[in-house]
Amino acid sequence: MSVPRTDVLVIGGGIIGAAVADAVAAGGTPVVLLERAQVGSAASSGAAGLLAPLVEAEGPGPFLELALAGRAMFRDAAAALLRDTGVDVGYRETGTLRVAEDDGVARELRHRVSWERERGLGVRWLEPAELASREPLLHEGLSGALFSADDHQVTSSALTHALARRAAARGAVIVEGLGVERLLRVGDRVVGVRTTRGEEYRAKHVVLAAGPWSSTLVPRVTVRPLKGQLVHLRSARTLSHPIFGSDVYIVAKADDRIVVGATVEDVGFDWAPREEATRSLLDRAFRLIPALRDAEVLDAWAGLRPGTPDRLPIIGVRRDAQGLIFATGHFRNGVLLSLITGRIVAAIAAGEPSPVDIAAFSPERFA
Ligand SMILES: Cc1cc2nc3c(=O)[nH]c(=O)nc-3n(C[C@H](O)[C@H](O)[C@H](O)COP(=O)(O)OP(=O)(O)OC[C@H]3O[C@@H](n4cnc5c(N)ncnc54)[C@H](O)[C@@H]3O)c2cc1C
Structure with a gap:
């Protein structure tokens, strides 16, 4: 049996995984998303949907800048998702x-x-x-x-489903009911995943978007x-x-x-x-x-x-796990940061610079 191959494999179909799949697929890059239950069935199904950087940021700094960049994407994204999918994501x-x-x-x-x-x-x-x-x-x-x-608001479940639907329309393969059991490594490189059904997927980039379960796949990630x-x-x-x-x-x-x-x-x-x-x-x-x-x-x-221990998300790559892109640990702000996280991960996977400074969110800080 041949091993399925893709450019980007996303683990987890919460709002972060859906936003990543959508942003990667927008660039025409092949992407597969594996969700062990249903898309948007965990925290992303019921979050309050507040887009409130000014409540969430303690003060000026990288988190505020990331959150403002994320918030700024919503007006156009909501209109585009309504046009592309027919879903009103409740942006008000x-x-x-x-x-x-x-x-x-x-x-x-x-x-x-x-x-x-x-x-x-x-x-x-x-x-x-x-x-x-x-x-x-x-x-x-x-x-x-x-x-x-x-500072505004959106409906988290509607946004998650709209992003996944558009990702699929853009060519992403979204598989529900299939979990990832473990990462496949060759030396310091992550080269794919093994599913709970024993299949292997090979990918140039694996994106860890498994929300609070991220540590079960990468124990040294403190989520x-x-x-x-x-x-x-x-x-x-x-x-x-x-x-x-x-x-x-x-x-x-x-x-x-x-x-x-x-x-x-x-x-x-x-x-x-x-x-x-x-x-x-x-x-x-x-x-x-x-x-x-x-x-x-x-x-x-x-x-x-x-x-996460410092309440900041983990976004980026780590030297001891080449090929693995972290997109997790969004704590109280996964909805607010969903679109910007998708854009950042898509840039990393394409070998381009991140659109915002992500040094403060590097997975290296817990390595
Ligand atoms: C009460 C509450 C209110 C909130 N309000 C807001 C708010 O107003 N604004 C805001 O921005 N954020 C809010 N949040 C936070 C937000 O809900 C989270 O940050 C966000 O949902 C995290 O998204 P995620 O995709 O990382 O994780 P999740 O939504 O948890 O999704 C992770 C997915 O990964 C899947 N998965 C896990 N392990 C595997 C595996 N091994 N293989 C395959 N799939 C796997 C899971 O089944 C799950 O579907 C709130 C959260 C709560 C609980």
Whole structure:
């Protein structure tokens, strides 16, 4: 039996693998994606879909630059995916509100406004009266909010499926229900994979996009699962912006559901939603938006974020594993960073320079 060969073999059909397959296929390069379950069936199926670099970045630096580059791709990509696949990926330009529940938080957020404005970012401080007129359902006693005009949102599951569908239309071979058991190596080079059915695939480049399971294939990659739980509500009332409090976010989605998230739990590969987490999330949400107390609780959902020790993604190549491209460890930002990760990996596979500086995300930092 002849061994299947391809240029790029992607392990994992989450949002990262789908974005990589789409970007590689866009350049006409042969690509095969192996997903052991279904495309978009893990964390990428239910993530809140926030595109919020200014909430996620602690300050200026490489992560902020990567996240801004990623965010900038969404408007055109959403329009192109609708045209190419007919899928509305739920991209909504709403801006976000980061509310201050007391004067201490207000001081911190005002400080952020000053450095973010210096960096040329579209943010401003809202005093309580303006905040109340923008988002009337918010609790009255808030000390103001940081309004970020360019942080938006998308629907993660729709985006994952649209990317995979377009990748296939561009010639990518997407195989579901087939897992990778291990990498095939010749010396320091990764030359392909062996599947759980015992078949071998040879590839010039293997892309590790297995989310929180990445360490099971490359043990020296320090990616661990960090559980996150959300609650979905339905309410006659709606919100104009995603709202971030200090320990909760509340987001009205394109399908009229309201998402309340999210826990961060270090509990291994357990992604069952728990009643206690639901209650705690709802308490936090009702503190900010008391009017949601009469909302219908639809369901709870949990997924596993791929976490790294420094909370930064792992993107790039490592000297002791030539031929292997890392695209993992995106933690809370896999949706936001999906498109830019796809573009970076496609550039590496084509032997071109990365479109953004990825030195800070190098897999060598854990080697
Ligand atoms: C509650 C919650 C809220 C979130 N909200 C946001 C948000 O608002 N914005 C944002 O940007 N991010 C958010 N995230 C993070 C985001 O969901 C993740 O960063 C992203 O989904 C990771 O995508 P991935 O493709 O790397 O991994 P996954 O979605 O986990 O996909 C990995 C895939 O690899 C497959 N796989 C694993 N091992 C193998 C193997 N050996 N062979 C073949 N296939 C394999 C799995 O079956 C899986 O389908 C959230 C996450 C959670 C849990």
